[in-house]
Amino acid sequence: MTSTSSRANSSPPSFARNLRALGEIVKRQRVSCELNLLDAADYMHLSVSDLSHLEDGQPIDTGKLIKILNELGMVMLVLKKADAIDALSAIGEDIDWPQGTAEPPRPRKQAVSAPASPENTTPTLFVDFDGTLHVGASYIDEHGLITLDSGAPLLEFAPLLVKILEPYPSVEIVLTTSWTRNLPPEKVISFLPSELARRVVATTRSSTARLGYIKDGTDRTYIICTFASNRRLTRWLALDDRAHGIEKFERVPGELQNHFVCLDPSRGISDQRALDRIQEWLVSVHAPRID
CATH class of the missing domain: 1.10.260.40 (lambda repressor-like DNA-binding domains)
Known part of the structure; x- marks a missing residue:
C-alpha cells in the first residue's frame, strides 16, 4: 500500500x-x-x-x-x-478481497488519465556551430566580433548542409550553439545562409543543465534530449561534437544512439561519414509511414 x-x-x-x-x-x-x-x-x-x-x-x-x-x-x-x-x-477505501485470491480485484472506478499531447513528427535537426559547421572554437569579444582559434572561416561547412537539405523543405532546425548565450538569437541566425536561416524554428538558449551534467561534460546531450522530450519530437537528429554520455539519458539501452551524429571537431560535417549519416536520416524520416 x-x-x-x-x-x-x-x-x-x-x-x-x-x-x-x-x-x-x-x-x-x-x-x-x-x-x-x-x-x-x-x-x-x-x-x-x-x-x-x-x-x-x-x-x-x-x-x-x-x-x-x-x-x-x-x-x-x-x-x-x-x-x-x-x-x-x-481512510475511506472500501476494498473487497475475496478469500483465496492472490491478487484483489480491480477497483470499480478507474482514474482517468489526461490524454497525452500528440507526437511531433516534424523532421528536426539540432545544429551546433563550433566543431560542426566549422573547425575550431569561437571567441566572441565585447563588440560581438567572432573569431575562431583555428583561423578557419566561420561556418565554412554550412553550404554542405544547404545542399543536402535542399530536397527536403520540411526539415526544421534548432540551434544548440553556445553563441546564443552571448548574442541575441536573431543575430546568431543571421550568420547562417538564408537557406538555413529560414529553417530555424528555435534555439536551446533558454535551456540549462544541472551542475552535475556540466561537470561531467554531458550538459549538451542533456539539453538536446530534454528539448526533444518536452516538444515530443520523434524524428530528430543532433549534429554535435560535444554529444557525450548519450547512454546516461536512455530509458532503454541504445534508444538514443541513432539520434546523434557525434562529430570529429577537426572535420565537422565535412566528414563523409557524417554526411552519409545525415543523408540516411533524411531518407528514413521522409519514407512513407506504414501504420
Whole structure:
C-alpha cells in the first residue's frame, strides 16, 4: 500500500495492487511535481532507466524503490491483509478481497488519465556551430566580433548542409550553439545562409543543465534530449561534437544512439561519414509511414 504525504500532495492516498498500479501512482506524483524523467532522476541521483522501469510497472531494486517514494514525498506500508483492510477502511477505501485470491480485484472506478499531447513528427535537426559547421572554437569579444582559434572561416561547412537539405523543405532546425548565450538569437541566425536561416524554428538558449551534467561534460546531450522530450519530437537528429554520455539519458539501452551524429571537431560535417549519416536520416524520416 502506497500513500502520498499530505505535505506533497493533498489528494487521497492511492492503493497499489501490483507493480503496474504502483508505477502509475509514482508517475502521477512525479508529474504533479512538474518534473520530467530526466530532471527527476537527476534530483534523486538515480538513472533514468530505474525510474522509467518503475513507472512502466517493471521490478527494480527495493532500495531504489524506497528512495524514489521518499524523494516524491510518498511512503510504502507493508501490513497483514487483515490490518490493511482496517487501515484502508479508516481512510475511506472500501476494498473487497475475496478469500483465496492472490491478487484483489480491480477497483470499480478507474482514474482517468489526461490524454497525452500528440507526437511531433516534424523532421528536426539540432545544429551546433563550433566543431560542426566549422573547425575550431569561437571567441566572441565585447563588440560581438567572432573569431575562431583555428583561423578557419566561420561556418565554412554550412553550404554542405544547404545542399543536402535542399530536397527536403520540411526539415526544421534548432540551434544548440553556445553563441546564443552571448548574442541575441536573431543575430546568431543571421550568420547562417538564408537557406538555413529560414529553417530555424528555435534555439536551446533558454535551456540549462544541472551542475552535475556540466561537470561531467554531458550538459549538451542533456539539453538536446530534454528539448526533444518536452516538444515530443520523434524524428530528430543532433549534429554535435560535444554529444557525450548519450547512454546516461536512455530509458532503454541504445534508444538514443541513432539520434546523434557525434562529430570529429577537426572535420565537422565535412566528414563523409557524417554526411552519409545525415543523408540516411533524411531518407528514413521522409519514407512513407506504414501504420
